[in-house]
Amino acid sequence: MKRNVLSLALMSTALVASGAYAQDATLTIESWRNDDLALWQDKIIPAFEAANPGIKVVFSPSAPAEYNAVLNSKLEAGSAGDLITCRPFDASLALFEAGHLTDLTDLDAMSNFSDVAKSAWQTDDSSASFCVPMASVIHGFIYNKDAFNELGIEVPATEAEFFAALDKIKEDGTYIPMAMGTNDQWEAATMGYNNIGPNYWKGEEGRQALIKGEQKLTDPQWVAPYATLAKWADYLGDGYEAQTYPDSQNLFTLGRAAIYPAGSWEIAGFNTQADFEMGAFKPPVQNAGDTCYISDHTDIGIGLNAASENQEAARTFLAWVASPEFASIFGNAVPGFFPLSNTPVELEDPLAKEIVGWRDECESTIRSTYQILSRGTPNLENETWGASVAAIKGTEAPEDLGQELQNGLASWYAPHQ
Amino acid sequence: MQTRRIRWHIAVFLAPAVLVYTAVMIFPLFNTLRLALFTEVDQNRIYVGLQNFRTLFFDPIWSEQFWNALGNNFWFFLVHMLVQNPIGVALAAILSHPRLRFAALYRSAIFIPTILSFVIVGFAWKLILSPLWGIAPSMLDAVGLKSLFAPWLGKEEYALTTLALVSVWQFVGIPMMLIYAALLSIPEEILEAGEIDGITGASAFWKIKLPLILPSIGIISILTFVGNFNAFDLIYVSQGALAGPDFSTDILGTFMYRTFFGFQLQLGDPHMGSAIAGAMFAIILVGVCIYLFGIQTRMRRYQM
Numbered sequence: 001m002k003r004n005v006l007s008l009a010l011m012s013t014a015l016v017a018s019g020a021y022a023q024d025a026t027l028t029i030e031s032w033r034n035d036d037l038a039l040w041q042d043k044i045i046p047a048f049e050a051a052n053p054g055i056k057v058v059f060s061p062s063a064p065a066e067y068n069a070v071l072n073s074k075l076e077a078g079s080a081g082d083l084i085t086c087r088p089f090d091a092s093l094a095l096f097e098a099g100h101l102t103d104l105t106d107l108d109a110m111s112n113f114s115d116v117a118k119s120a121w122q123t124d125d126s127s128a129s130f131c132v133p134m135a136s137v138i139h140g141f142i143y144n145k146d147a148f149n150e151l152g153i154e155v156p157a158t159e160a161e162f163f164a165a166l167d168k169i170k171e172d173g174t175y176i177p178m179a180m181g182t183n184d185q186w187e188a189a190t191m192g193y194n195n196i197g198p199n200y201w202k203g204e205e206g207r208q209a210l211i212k213g214e215q216k217l218t219d220p221q222w223v224a225p226y227a228t229l230a231k232w233a234d235y236l237g238d239g240y241e242a243q244t245y246p247d248s249q250n251l252f253t254l255g256r257a258a259i260y261p262a263g264s265w266e267i268a269g270f271n272t273q274a275d276f277e278m279g280a281f282k283p284p285v286q287n288a289g290d291t292c293y294i295s296d297h298t299d300i301g302i303g304l305n306a307a308s309e310n311q312e313a314a315r316t317f318l319a320w321v322a323s324p325e326f327a328s329i330f331g332n333a334v335p336g337f338f339p340l341s342n343t344p345v346e347l348e349d350p351l352a353k354e355i356v357g358w359r360d361e362c363e364s365t366i367r368s369t370y371q372i373l374s375r376g377t378p379n380l381e382n383e384t385w386g387a388s389v390a391a392i393k394g395t396e397a398p399e400d401l402g403q404e405l406q407n408g409l410a411s412w413y414a415p416h417q
Numbered sequence: 418m419q420t421r422r423i424r425w426h427i428a429v430f431l432a433p434a435v436l437v438y439t440a441v442m443i444f445p446l447f448n449t450l451r452l453a454l455f456t457e458v459d460q461n462r463i464y465v466g467l468q469n470f471r472t473l474f475f476d477p478i479w480s481e482q483f484w485n486a487l488g489n490n491f492w493f494f495l496v497h498m499l500v501q502n503p504i505g506v507a508l509a510a511i512l513s514h515p516r517l518r519f520a521a522l523y524r525s526a527i528f529i530p531t532i533l534s535f536v537i538v539g540f541a542w543k544l545i546l547s548p549l550w551g552i553a554p555s556m557l558d559a560v561g562l563k564s565l566f567a568p569w570l571g572k573e574e575y576a577l578t579t580l581a582l583v584s585v586w587q588f589v590g591i592p593m594m595l596i597y598a599a600l601l602s603i604p605e606e607i608l609e610a611g612e613i614d615g616i617t618g619a620s621a622f623w624k625i626k627l628p629l630i631l632p633s634i635g636i637i638s639i640l641t642f643v644g645n646f647n648a649f650d651l652i653y654v655s656q657g658a659l660a661g662p663d664f665s666t667d668i669l670g671t672f673m674y675r676t677f678f679g680f681q682l683q684l685g686d687p688h689m690g691s692a693i694a695g696a697m698f699a700i701i702l703v704g705v706c707i708y709l710f711g712i713q714t715r716m717r718r719y720q721m
Contacts, residue, residue, distance in 0.1 A: 090684070098460070183571050185661050186681070239548020241571025241662065247549050374682040378478055381682040386663055395573070395663070411478065 024054035025313035028081030030074070031059065032067035033300070039333045047329055048320055055313045075100045075305070082308035083317065086131035086301040088120035089370050095303075096123070096130040102304040105129045107315065109322030116204065116364050117340040120298035124372060131301035132318050135330065135337040138264045138355050139195040139295040145277040147175050147258040155281045159228070162284040166235045169258045177235035179257035181243025188388035189381070191261040192232070194295050194367040196283045197225040203293035203365035211372055213415030217406040218399070226391040226398035233392050241393065249273075263297075264355050267336035271349070278351055282358050296364035298340065331356075376412030383408055446698070453691035469692035483693070485664055486672040487700075489577055493668060494645040496581035497588075502637055504585070505592025506630075510622060512593070513600040524597070528590035535587075539654030542583045546570055570655065573665040580666055584651055588644075592637045599633040600626060629719060639708045646701050649674060669697045 029040075040059035048057060060081060062070045068091055074080035075095065084101065086092040095101050104110060105128050110118070113133050121131035148155070151172055156162040169177040182188050201207065201221040209215040215222065233240070237257070252260040253273035260266070262280070270278060285292050302321055304314050320326055327339030328346065335349035338356050347353045369381040387401040396404075410416040456465045473479050508527060512520050530538065546553050548568045557566045569579040603626060611617075611625050649670030652660055658675050660667035675683070677690025 090682070181571075183661065184657060185659055239554075239568035239571070242546065242548055242568030243571070244543075247547065251549065370682065377683070377686075379681075379683040382659065382680065385659065386661075389661070390663060393662075408478070 024056065025310040026056040026058060027083055027310055027314055027317055028058045028060050029083040029085065029302070030067075030071055030081040031061040031085035032064040032087075033085065034061040034063060036334065037061055043329055043333055044326070047325065048317065051320070051325075052316060055316065057317065071095075075307075078307055080305055080307070082305050082310050082314045084131075084303045084305055085134075086121055086303045088298050088301070089372075090375060092121055092131055092301070092303065093123070096128070100306055101130040102306045102311070103128050103130055104132065104304060104318065107132070107318060107322070109319040112322045112341045112343065114340075114342060114364070116296070116366060117298060119366065119371065121301045121303070131303035132322050133298055133340040134300045134302055134321065135334075136296050136298045136340055137336065138338060138358065139191065139297070140262060140264075140280050140282045140355060140358065141195075142252070142260045142262040142266065142270065142278055142280050142351070144175070144252070144255060144258050144274075145279045147255075147276075148279070150174075151258075155279065156284050157281075158288050159284045159286055163231065166259070170235060175258040176237035176251060176256055178232065178237075178259045178261065179248040179251040180232070180236055180261050181240050181245070181248050182389045182392055183242050183247075184245045185385040185389050187245055187248065187261070188229070188392055189369075189385040190367070191263060192229050192392065193225050193384060193388045194297075194369070195261055196228060197222075197368065198293035198295055198363075198365045199283055199285050199290070200224050201368070202291075203363045207365055207368050207371075210368065211415070213413075216416065217409060218402040223398045223402040226387065226401050229388060229391040230394055230398065233394060236392070264336040264338065264352065267349060267351050267355075268334065271335070271351070280351060280354050282362060292358075292362040293365055294358050294362045295367055296338075296359065297366045297370070300337070373409065373413065376409075378408040378411070380405065380409055449691045449694050450698070452688060453695045456688045457686075469689055470696070473689065473692050473696065479689075482664070482667070482672060483696070486667045486669045489666065490646055490648075490668045492577060493581050493584075493648065494642060496578060497585060497641050497645055498638065500582065501585040501589050502592050502634065502641065505589050505637070506596050506634065508589070508593045509596035509600055510626070512597055524593075527593060530587045531590040533587065535650035536654050538583065538587050539651055542586075543570065543655050546579070571662055573662050576656070576662060577666045580651060580655060583655075584648070587651075591640070592634075595633050595637055596630055599630040603629050628717070632713075632716060632718065635708070635713060635716060639705060642704050642708075643701055646697060646704070669693065669700075673697065 037059060045057045045059060049055065058081075068087065071080065071084065072095075075084075075098075080100075084095070086095075086101075092101065096103075107129075110129055110132070115126070117133045117136070118129050119126070121133065122129050143155070147153075147169070151168060151174075153165045153168055154161070156165045166177045169175050180187055180191060198206075201210075201215070206215060206221055210217070210222070217223075237243075237251070243251075248257075248260070249266070249269070251257045253270055255274070255276055282292055282294055302318065304311070304318060308314055322341060324341060324343040324345065327341045327343065330337070331339045331345045331347050331352075332349070335347065335352035336355075338347075338352070339345050345356075347356055367381075369384050374381040383405055387396075387405055390396045391398060391401055406416070453469055454464060454466060455462050456469065457463075473483055511517065512524055514520075517523075545551050546569055548554060548566070554563065554566045557563050567575065569575040607625060607629075608621060611621055616624055647670060648668055652666050652668055652671050653674065656666050656671075658671060658680050660671045660675075673690055673693040676693055677685055677687055679685030
């Protein structure tokens with residue numbers, strides 16, 4: 001009896017499987033973006049299926065916090081989907097090295113992306129790419145236009161103007177000059193240090209030199225952002241030490257703060273919350289006319305499961321993901337997650353449009369700690385959180401912070417030893 | 418000649434509890450201790466003996482975090498011993514007073530926080546103490562003490578003590594209930610005999626009741642010790658896995674979690690995490706043994 005049930009079950013799976021073969025290829029996408037499920041089902045997949053009859057696509061996301069673990073066990077068991085949404089840097093690199101992701105270097109559409117865009121999903125020597133870049137987030141400052149008009153403040157371009165504007169807002173007293181807290185720590189590093197920093201270390205130039213060991217975290221260009229952050233404390237409002245990330249978001253969208261050190265992922269949320277007009281300005285440069293650098297951080301990509309039986313269909317899909325058509329659908333559906341392709345995308349959201357426009361004026365880079373440098377213990381990214389908070393609070397001198405981070409990095413990273 | 422029958426029913430009745438307990442407690446405990454003796458190199462697990470413990474105690478990067486967490490843990494425990502348990506005893510003494518009205522109401526009100534989830538307690542207190550939206554600053558303002566307010570949870574020097582006091586608020590009901598029960602079990606005759614000898618009021622508490630409830634206080638202390646050294650939830654809920662500001666609220670539980678499961682870009686290291694869990698287990702074991710053999714056996718007990 002038992003055997004009968006088993007063979008029945010086997011037969012039915014065989015039937016289903018052969019049914020799938022008889023039909024055309026069905027691609028399954030693994031992803032952690034369960035927030036985007038509706039977007040994929042209603043917009044992206046229909047657009048692809050209309051252009052490519054014969055290929056069906058299923059978007060099958062899991063919870064963000066469980067994604068890495070779930071994906072790993074599925075890949076080990078051979079039950080993972082055909083397409084894998086890639087986390088940036090080491091998590092995906094480990095999958096590639098374990099042979100789970102296909103080398104996509106020869107995919108024609110990869111030429112649609114710049115080197116910075118591809119860097120998050122390449123081997124350390126940049127010789128092989130294994131995920132198609134999908135989107136990035138850009139750092140800068142979002143400000144309350146009404147407040148700026150009311151106080152007669154011009155949008156600051158240089159650091160001197162930036163602090164002059166903050167002084168003016170503080171003097172007036174109606175608004176908290178800047179909404180950021182140090183309670184959750186990561187904002188200080190992500191929206192503080194890595195937001196303003198690229199202007200000091202000259203973006204990619206400094207980041208690459210740090211990875212190669214030619215520059216040290218004790219060099220002036222890596223220490224100076226901490227000195228600037230130390231000046232922020234006066235403008236953050238009472239009790240910023242215990243202010244959390246949602247607190248800061250609410251302060252700004254309620255119109256109580258004038259400037260918000262931001263990542264572009266805030267746009268969608270802010271649009272629904274704030275009832276005033278918002279603008280954005282890029283991290284201020286030291287002197288007028290200096291080249292500006294922005295953190296255009298690669299955040300999400302998509303790769304091909306090496307064990308997939310639909311390699312051809314999957315490559316067709318990936319080529320389409322790299323196309324301007326996908327970029328325009330994706331970029332407009334999730335404002336603030338910017339497509340990475342070289343072809344400019346026409347975005348409808350004014351704030352998103354303003355921010356993405358910086359790519360034409362400035363040099364792009366990614367967060368300094370993400371590639372390679374956060375592989376060891378102590379972890380440079382986590383250490384940078386603490387250091388940025390200490391800089392803002394003034395509990396340690398910028399030079400000492402640089403020295404501590406350098407010592408930590410040198411303890412495990414060969415090029416710095 | 419009658420052979421003794423094997424009493425199968427003992428095994429049968431013990432089996433469910435033994436099996437479940439072995440599966441969910443004993444096996445994971447020993448497996449964790451075993452895991453601490455390995456490390457992973459190039460995706461292969463290799464045996465390294467006590468190397469992980471040597472790293473934990475002597476490598477400056479690890480040991481600094483470990484001693485910081487351990488020190489914070491002791492402070493956390495100390496605050497509970499100095500605040501929670503005396504207040505618990507005092508509340509129980511007041512509640513057991515025969516002429517107190519609404520005793521049942523107070524008892525329930527004080528005990529209710531104990532049954533609340535850590536998540537609720539953590540978030541509620543975070544909001545109460547928030548410098549932006551909290552009621553703490555405005556309440557202090559109302560009595561003219563606004564200058565005393567500080568963003569406590571965000572300051573290195575206050576954060577841990579603040580969280581310890583929140584935890585005291587949550588759990589003060591437990592010592593209160595245990596002591597209350599112990600106080601009620603003291604026979605009236607003893608107190609009356611004392612009264613005849615002229616011991617009444619406060620001195621009756623110090624000279625008669627307190628010695629009689631001392632064993633209960635001992636049990637409460639050891640429960641507090643075990644609970645505090647296993648603590649994790651409250652810190653994690655209110656300060657996150659990095660136990661900020663600047664690791665000032667980091668205790669062994671959060672340190673272990675961060676190491677075992679990884680955090681942000683830091684990948685998890687189950688082997689070092691297990692070593693920390695092993696150290697926690699050892700600390701608690703030593704503490705409990707000191708109590709059992711050093712204190713409890715010497716405690717004087719009175720026949721009531």
